Amino acid sequence: MHWASASAVVFPALLALCAGQQQQPLSEVGHSGSSASTSQHAGAVDAPSYRDKLLELLEALVSTPSSNGEENEVGQYLVDYLEQEGYQVDIQFVPPPKDHPNVKDRFNVLAWNGARKSNYKTLVTSHIDVVPPHIPWEIEGGEISKHTIIRGRGTTDAKGSVATQILAVNQLLSTNKHVNPEDIILLFVVGEETTGDGMKSFSDSLKNMSPPLTFESAIFGEPTENKLACGHKGALFCSVVAKGKDAHSGYPELGKSANELMIRAMNKIYDADLGSSPLFGNTTFNVGRFDGGVAANVIPARAFVDVAARVAVGSEKDGQKVVQKKISDILNEVDDKAFTLDCTHGYGPYECNCDVPGFEPIVVNYGTDIPNLDADYVRYLYGPGSILVAHGDHEYITVGDLEKAVEDYQKLILYALNQ
Ligand SMILES: [Zn+2]
Structure with a gap:
């Protein structure tokens, strides 16, 4: 992977881009009929000193669309922001996704304080890509409080994590003189929502990075409802094809219905015990796409499904x-000749360290970039917002969730630094 100094490569273009992209003050955005200014928000009874800064950063990130392959602009914004905050920044180019070959350069962003060392105590990381479609930033009107709701793509997954991680590190460094700024390194990657190519590129590059880069722990930002995840389920993605024989629907005995076979097989899989464990519960199964046949009066010769399982058993790798x-085995039981099973990728459940005082534990069912960061380190998984609204058309977060995350990330980073 090619790493480049952000100032040398990106900065000129970035200056121009950001000049045209200056964010509006919060008072002018999404406040229906409200004339409250940001300084009034800061003065609100329950407001921490960093509220305005946090909301301004999140607004800029959420307002910049960044679905898979389209992460160039948000990456450039982040580079500029981190440099203005006094960080040293490098970018790592990641090849375009296969289905979007002509996108602008996309890259991971790595930021640290002081000279770049080889050994860090903790890596703080999240992802800057989001799922489509873009949903604009919208903040509830009236005086901003902890209950204020912010809508928009990425507010929860995972730009809320990105913004609160940055604010937490800044806050920690400015208020705690015992923390060595050079013990912490920040990483924001592309491509998490699709193939994980951003984190995989980073992970691969660790082998030949100069200077080398190691870290004792990594804090991953994903929506965990402000709880500390003890782990997340694994995943398995497959396609199944059933081959039958076509015939007139009045004479089913002359054909072999691929749809019928597929329905029976999928039914059996839904009813089967695919494995469970005390920490992760049951393995669940989903037929996400189902197609087959050509017309109502034809016995179908071919059926196919795309399926995903959320894996609760076995080791991380297997x-x-x-x-x-x-x-x-179930497909073979239903018909030992008709089915082809093609599993493209998967991994087992991953455990994380949730034994940190002051945090409520949770186990989550979604995947993260943890399996893609192949190195020896202690894992933590925490972030503001709920996965239940992520990826939906009503994705939102509250100001209180965000501010709790800024506080909690500081606690978590301190804990990781002192291990
Ligand atoms: Zn995410």
Whole structure:
């Protein structure tokens, strides 16, 4: 992977871009009929000193669309922001996604204080890509309080994490003189929502990075409802094709219905025990796409499905294979010749350290970039907002969730630094 100094490569373009992209004050954005100014927000009874800064950063991030492949602009904004905050910044180019070959350069952003060292105590990381479609930033009118709701794509997954991580590190460094700024390094990656190519590129580059880069712990920002995750389920993604034989629907005995086989097989898989564990619960199964046949009066010769399982059993590297074997056995039971199972990728459940005083534990069912960061480190997974609204058309977060995250990230970073 190619790393480049951000100031040398990106900065001239960035200056021009950001000049045209200056964010509006909060008072002018999404306040229906409100004339409250940001300084009034800061003076609100429950407001921490960093509220305005936090909301301004999140607004800029959320207002910049960044679905997979389109992360150039938000990456450039982040580079500029971190440099203005006094960080040294490098960028790491990541090749365009296969289905978007002609996008502008996209890159991971790495930021630190002082000279770049080889060994860090903790890596603080999240992702800057979001799922489509873009949903503009909208903040509830009236005086801003902890209950104020902010809507927009990425508010929860995961620009809320990105903004609160940056604010937390800044806050910690400015208020705690015992923290060595050179113990912390920040990483914001592209591509988490699709193939994880951003984090995979970073992980691959660790081998030949100069100077080398190691870290004792990594704090991943994803929506965990402000709780500390003890781990997340694994995943398995497959396609299944059923091959039958076509015939007139009046004479089913002359054909072999691929749809019928597929329905019976999927039904069996839904009813099967695909494995469970005390920490992660049951493995769950989803037929996300189902298609087959050509017309109502034809016995269908071909059916296919795309399926995903959320894996609760087995080891990190191999848990998905346990589930794949169970699915394969069921397909064979239904018909030992008709099915082809093609599993493209997967991994087992990943545990994280949730044994930190002052945090409520949670286990989550979604995937993260943790499996893509292949190195020896202690993992933490924490972020503001709920996965239940992420990826939906009503994605939102509250000001209180964000501010709790700024406080909690500081606690978590301090804890990780002192291990
Ligand atoms: Zn995410």
